[in-house]
Amino acid sequence: MLAAIELVKRYDGPRETVAALAGASLRIEAGELAIVQGPSGSGKTTLLLACGGLLAPDDGRVLVEGQDLYRMTPNERAAFRARTIGVIFQQYHLVPYLTVRENIMAAALAVSDARAGDRAHDLAARFGLGDREEHVPAALSTGERQRTALARAFLNRPRLILADEPTGNLDAANAETVLAALAEFARGGGAVLLVTHDPRAAPYGARTIAMKAGSIGAPA
């Protein structure tokens, strides 16, 4: 499903160039939930963004369902991402002026889907947001916000979900909900790349990938 091959990404610092990714490679198959762990600054988020087609590596390739993301034009990549990849972030990134339902539907802005509204309603119900559909993010709890972001990631029926510390701000119950949903997605044939420090995630992952200084170590 996802193959990252020898990814290199450097950032120019004030004094020196920092290699956020230094030849990182990984492969995640359909039906697999892989957990990436590593200390802060090890390149986890950079890896996730590169795998999502959001950050072009200086070197290396990213293949999703066999297609090289960075050989596509920006518009092709955006369309591909909208159809194929769901993303979840620690900070939720909900649009502040849209309701829960509209935030979930925001994922359909890039695709033409007449049934997006119905699916958004179903997803809201599935993640316990049925009575909060018309609320804006400011009126939600932290857990509700993350569940909204989770529902949004699922809207377009992606085959790959990239999650960056999705449980970082959540209590145990909400973390359980999020992790269970990701695991269920994987069991349904999807692939999940989960970047997290959260030890609660370990039981849900098929394998854990350790990152250090931009490189990926041996599977734990």
Add this chain to the structure above:
Amino acid sequence: MRILGLVLREIRYRRLSFALGVLSVAVAVGCLAAELAYLGRYGAARQAQIDAKIDATAAAMRRMEDDYRVITKRMGFNVQIFPRAQDLAEFHAAGHGTVFMPEENAEKLARSPVVSVQHILPVLQQKTAWPERGRTVILIGTRAEIPGGAGAAKKPVLDPVPAGAAVVGWCLHRDFGIAQGDRIVFRGRELAVAGRHEERGTADDISLWVNLAEAQEMLGLPGKISAILALSCQCEGAAIEGIRAEVAAILPDTQVIEYSFQAQARREARARAARARSDAVGGEESFAEASRRAWEEFAAALVPVVAAACFAWIGVLALLNVRERRSEIGILRALGVRARDILVIFLAKAGLVGATGALIGYFGGIAALRAASPAGVPLFSAGLFAAAMLGAPVLAMLASWLPALMAARQDPAAVLREE
């Protein structure tokens, strides 16, 4: 939900930002609408004043020209037409014509399309004795001026003397103590004194004016006249050569002399009057034109200044909006929304700001002007309204173009990584 829905929800959420944008456009459009409407009204009122002044000036000048005409007319006839056989040396020596021509010549001339002379008056003039008083006088027989074929009847230069009446020159009524209304006997014919002339210092002072038919009878020259008196007009071709050519074409057996001093004075006076009128009216028209141009220049300078201020303000608001929405843009891009759609989101908002501002501003400006000056003035202009409704959104979108482009080119990864 589509892009427009997203735009409308964002506008509702950030009402203040939208209101500030709308306010700036409304103020700009309102100022322009009110200013241009005011200028239009002011211009119309000023033009009406100037037109009235031009009309008044033209009327005054026409009156002056007419006065000149009347004054110069009082100088008397300045053209005389004699039979060709008249020896002018003899005429000057005798003080009157000595050769005669048919009176119908005068009728013929008056009925012709001749334009260079007017006030056609046949006269029979002879130096003759006044046996009853033992004096030599100049007897002048006249009749009413013969009206021409075209134009309104003119006031005669010389009033006709009715049959049985006489008008007496200065020396005669002074020497014989003749008063108006007296009855005198001339060559056996009793005549009533219908008028007395003041001293003129010419042969008129020893002249006696009687009805032409009676003069012809008294002198034994029935149907004859010695000259046709006329007044040269001030039109094209009225110089003596032109008059002679015209008259010769009608009355080939005649000759024309002009009293050049009178004719010249009349021509100059009327030419000056006409020039004065032209200068005065021209001056008013120049002033009106300069005034109108000054206002147009003012309006032309005002429009770009107001538009530029509004343009800059909209640009600043758009830039602030882009900065405020960095995270939103980042996640929308991460969700697959294309850069082009991000551009559309910001430009659509700018267009709505421009259209709403133009609508409010135009009618607000007109309403303010109407409230300030309720005089009935055509304030609404469909053309200006259409220009505002098209121009303001376009200008707002142009002002927001750079910030919108920055938003579209924003690196989503940079935003997502930062947060």
